[in-house]
Amino acid sequence: MRIVCIGGGPAGLYFALLMKKLNPAHHITVVERNKPYDTFGWGVVFSDATMEHMRRWDVETCDAIEGSFSHWDDIELRFKGRRIRSGGHGFVGIGRKRLLNILQARCEALGVELQFEAEVDSDLAYPDADLIIAADGVNSRIRTAYADVFKPDIVTRPNRFIWLGTHKLFDAFTFDFQRTEHGWFQAHVYKFDANTTTFIVECPESVWQAHGLDTADQEASVAFCERLFAESLEGERLMTNARHLRGSAWLNFQRIVCEQWWLRNANGSHVVLMGDAVHTAHFAIGAGTKLALEDAIELVRQFQQHGDTPAHIPEVLKRFQELRRVETMRIQNAAWNAMEWFEVCGTRYCDQLEPEQFMYSLLTRSQRISHENLRLRDKGWLEGYEQWLAARALVAAGGVEAAPSPVPPMFTPYRVRSVTLKNRVVVSPMAQYSAVDGIAGDYHLVHLGARAMGGAGLVFAEMTCPSPDARITPGCPGLWNDEQMHAWRRIVQWVHEHTDARIAIQLGHSGAKGSTRRAWDGEDLPLPDVGPEPNWPLLSASPQQYLPGVSHPAREITRAEMDEVRAEFVAATIRAAAAGFDWLELHCAHGYLLSSFISPLTNQRTDEYGGSLENRLRYPLKVFTAMRAVWPDHLPMSVRISAHDWVAGGITPADAVEIARAFKAAGADLIDCSSGQVSKRQKPTYGRMFQTPFADRIRQEAGIATIAVGAISEADHVNSIIAAGRADLCAVARPHLANPAWTLTEAARIGFTAINWPPQYRSAKPQLEAGFAREKAQQAAKPTGGFPAAPAPGAPA
Ligand SMILES: Cc1cc2nc3c(=O)[nH]c(=O)nc-3n(C[C@H](O)[C@H](O)[C@H](O)COP(=O)(O)OP(=O)(O)OC[C@H]3O[C@@H](n4cnc5c(N)ncnc54)[C@H](O)[C@@H]3O)c2cc1C
Numbered sequence: 001m002r003i004v005c006i007g008g009g010p011a012g013l014y015f016a017l018l019m020k021k022l023n024p025a026h027h028i029t030v031v032e033r034n035k036p037y038d039t040f041g042w043g044v045v046f047s048d049a050t051m052e053h054m055r056r057w058d059v060e061t062c063d064a065i066e067g068s069f070s071h072w073d074d075i076e077l078r079f080k081g082r083r084i085r086s087g088g089h090g091f092v093g094i095g096r097k098r099l100l101n102i103l104q105a106r107c108e109a110l111g112v113e114l115q116f117e118a119e120v121d122s123d124l125a126y127p128d129a130d131l132i133i134a135a136d137g138v139n140s141r142i143r144t145a146y147a148d149v150f151k152p153d154i155v156t157r158p159n160r161f162i163w164l165g166t167h168k169l170f171d172a173f174t175f176d177f178q179r180t181e182h183g184w185f186q187a188h189v190y191k192f193d194a195n196t197t198t199f200i201v202e203c204p205e206s207v208w209q210a211h212g213l214d215t216a217d218q219e220a221s222v223a224f225c226e227r228l229f230a231e232s233l234e235g236e237r238l239m240t241n242a243r244h245l246r247g248s249a250w251l252n253f254q255r256i257v258c259e260q261w262w263l264r265n266a267n268g269s270h271v272v273l274m275g276d277a278v279h280t281a282h283f284a285i286g287a288g289t290k291l292a293l294e295d296a297i298e299l300v301r302q303f304q305q306h307g308d309t310p311a312h313i314p315e316v317l318k319r320f321q322e323l324r325r326v327e328t329m330r331i332q333n334a335a336w337n338a339m340e341w342f343e344v345c346g347t348r349y350c351d352q353l354e355p356e357q358f359m360y361s362l363l364t365r366s367q368r369i370s371h372e373n374l375r376l377r378d379k380g381w382l383e384g385y386e387q388w389l390a391a392r393a394l395v396a397a398g399g400v401e402a403a404p405s406p407v408p409p410m411f412t413p414y415r416v417r418s419v420t421l422k423n424r425v426v427v428s429p430m431a432q433y434s435a436v437d438g439i440a441g442d443y444h445l446v447h448l449g450a451r452a453m454g455g456a457g458l459v460f461a462e463m464t465c466p467s468p469d470a471r472i473t474p475g476c477p478g479l480w481n482d483e484q485m486h487a488w489r490r491i492v493q494w495v496h497e498h499t500d501a502r503i504a505i506q507l508g509h510s511g512a513k514g515s516t517r518r519a520w521d522g523e524d525l526p527l528p529d530v531g532p533e534p535n536w537p538l539l540s541a542s543p544q545q546y547l548p549g550v551s552h553p554a555r556e557i558t559r560a561e562m563d564e565v566r567a568e569f570v571a572a573t574i575r576a577a578a579a580g581f582d583w584l585e586l587h588c589a590h591g592y593l594l595s596s597f598i599s600p601l602t603n604q605r606t607d608e609y610g611g612s613l614e615n616r617l618r619y620p621l622k623v624f625t626a627m628r629a630v631w632p633d634h635l636p637m638s639v640r641i642s643a644h645d646w647v648a649g650g651i652t653p654a655d656a657v658e659i660a661r662a663f664k665a666a667g668a669d670l671i672d673c674s675s676g677q678v679s680k681r682q683k684p685t686y687g688r689m690f691q692t693p694f695a696d697r698i699r700q701e702a703g704i705a706t707i708a709v710g711a712i713s714e715a716d717h718v719n720s721i722i723a724a725g726r727a728d729l730c731a732v733a734r735p736h737l738a739n740p741a742w743t744l745t746e747a748a749r750i751g752f753t754a755i756n757w758p759p760q761y762r763s764a765k766p767q768l769e770a771g772f773a774r775e776k777a778q779q780a781a782k783p784t785g786g787f788p789a790a791p792a793p794g795a796p797a
Pocket residue numbers: 006007008009010011012031032033034043044045046118119120121135136137138140141161162163200274275276277281283286287288289290291292
């Protein structure tokens with residue numbers, strides 16, 4: 001085949017050499033606009049895992065790289081006058097120039113033709129090519145020329161960064177944070193050869209402008225950075241090698257995702273994008289070069305599997321795109337989280353977190369490295385941190401400052417007003433649709449009792465309604481009469497008598513989402529107009545039909561009805577206190593009545609309860625304030641909100657911060673951060689812990705404690721959320737349906753044995769713990785490492 005690689009960066013060169021190795025008969029040319037030794041940037045980093053991968057495909061390249069790289073294990077944080085270090089992170093750094101020179105030399109040795117100082121204007125300049133690799137980097141001309149086919153999605157990010165170098169040597173991957181009068185700067189620092197270090201300086205656009213860096217030339221920018229990071233540089237200079245760039249050399253990162261990766265051009269040649277041309281990953285997780293190299297490997301692997309002739313090109317490219325899209329999306333998601341962390345750290349974490357917790361938050365910024373990952377990397381450091389966190393939690397909970405041995409963050413106590421929870425796990429409210437006339441019966445006693453025995457610190461009863469018409473279904477419980485109050489009191493007393501869990505109630509009014517069938521008879525489907533359980537009239541902030549064409553229409557609630565509903569909430573609150581609940585939550589989420597006031601999607605009122613967010617919050621705040629006034633002062637109140645409507649024009653996470661601030665000012669102790677269910681047009685992004693970023697943002701920016709909820713399904717998730725300070729409590733719903741003793745089970749799974757079981761169940765504890773310990777030992781004994789058996793190109797079959 002005749003193959004042309006446009007662009008001699010890591011992607012183009014590595015593909016060329018691997019493909020030539022696969023079959024020396026291919027005629028392969030790499031065309032590069034720069035000279036062989038002329039390149040931007042300083043060092044790049046890979047993980048040890050990337051090196052292992054490369055070794056399988058070309059030992060010579062790998063040996064040459066390994067001979068030139070700097071290897072280090074430690075990450076060091078320099079922050080607020082402290083230096084904190086943890087180990088086991090395993091990176092290699094190499095100069096970009098050195099890497100390219102190794103790849104160039106290997107290409108030449110294998111017979112790849114390299115053309116330097118040759119600018120390519122169009123892929124059509126190579127009419128004989130069977131295959132054209134467009135590895136022409138982030139500003140790819142080829143991608144732009146066929147933008148209608150490749151459909152690139154390019155997002156320019158708000159931070160500014162400058163890629164500098166220095167001869168000051170650092171023995172760890174170092175993150176240096178410096179506060180200025182206008183905001184925070186951070187430097188990402190790593191040594192990449194015997195006498196040079198990469199020094200990337202980053203800050204938000206507003207901070208950059210405030211310092212006049214938008215008008216500074218490169219010399220002035222470098223001088224500014226030298227002054228700012230003088231303590232770390234210890235007299236060494238910073239250097240730039242991006243003089244070919246016009247202007248100041250401060251860049252904005254561009255995140256690129258392409259819908260289509262390949263096409264057939266007017267000459268009949270196949271053109272495929274590779275590396276930064278088709279996807280970018282922020283330097284916050286240092287994966288750009290890895291992705292470029294792994295693209296090259298995958299394309300060669302596909303030729304190896306399907307056949308390396310022109311006839312096979314279409315199926316090879318199709319499969320290449322399928323496989324690489326998924327993998328790059330995964331890395332891009334992780335890089336996105338890490339990038340966002342650096343974009344917001346100045347406003348969200350730097351001033352809020354103490355250095356110890358800041359370090360933990362930094363290390364887990366991509367949300368790919370979990371608590372147990374950190375334990376594997378550096379057990380000593382993690383246990384020290386656990387001890388630090390546990391000591392603080394004990395003091396905050398009114399105990400003594402001594403954690404006898406490291407306590408996982410999930411099992412630290414939490415105190416709010418007079419209530420101390422024994423740990424951070426909450427059984428999230430879950431409607432059971434099993435009440436009769438709004439009365440919680442034996443079903444609820446067994447259901448909630450079992451969960452209270454299961455180890456969670458706080459157990460929520462399901463959404464309970466202040467009036468019959470406030471129910472979602474005829475099976476929902478209520479608190480509009482004393483019989484209901486006595487029924488709840490029986491359950492609360494049982495929980496208090498037999499367990500050390502606390503029990504909470506959630507009060508809510510279903511609004512436009514009421515008068516529906518029990519979930520198993522058709523979730524959200526309306527009740528019939530006639531029959532034993534007929535439809536009832538619905539109220540909402542404004543007229544709406546939750547399921548268009550299906551739900552019963554709700555009409556706008558009048559001012560008089562708003563007062564009535566508020567009085568009903570107050571009466572229910574008094575009954576909740578009489579029933580003995582430890583905790584009260586007001587449901588302002590999921591499109592129910594109070595949520596319908598908050599979201600602009602469901603509130604079109606023209607009175608003082610519609611319009612601005614301040615107006616839309618007015619009624620929910622009135623209800624909350626009236627409830628708070630009658631709810632005992634020594635007991636906590638939380639508010640559940642939908643922190644994101646997931647619909648354009650709806651509530652955003654930034655609005656959620658304002659909502660949280662307003663409830664905090666009204667006396668709320670915690671915000672329970674759910675999302676969505678306001679509009680059927682929602683397009684949520686699901687994933688593990690997918691709503692936790694809302695809890696994190698609200699906690700740091702509004703300065704109020706939060707409950708994280710949603711796809712939190714392992715102790716490892718809870719530990720990382722609590723340890724990083726992303727939330728104060730973690731609510732777990734569906735896993736508690738499958739296993740009432742979820743908390744006890746997870747404790748045993750992670751080997752935490754200092755936890756109380758109900759005395760009646762104690763004989764099961766050592767057995768469960770031994771079972772998990774055995775499983776762990778078996779896992780550890782299994783052979784690890786190695787790669788799938790597929791042969792490397794050129795290797796004997
Ligand atoms: C500040 C910063 C730090 C980074 N740190 C890391 C890191 O630590 N680890 C990591 O893995 N990645 C890092 N990256 C990303 C990494 O540099 C890229 O992801 C990687 O180089 C992509 O390789 P590529 O071959 O796709 O593109 P490039 O390396 O950009 O190569 C494209 C090549 O094509 C050439 N070219 C472009 N257009 C033409 C044309 N029309 N004609 C001829 N030649 C052309 C260019 O001159 C260039 O040599 C960093 C990036 C930045 C900006």
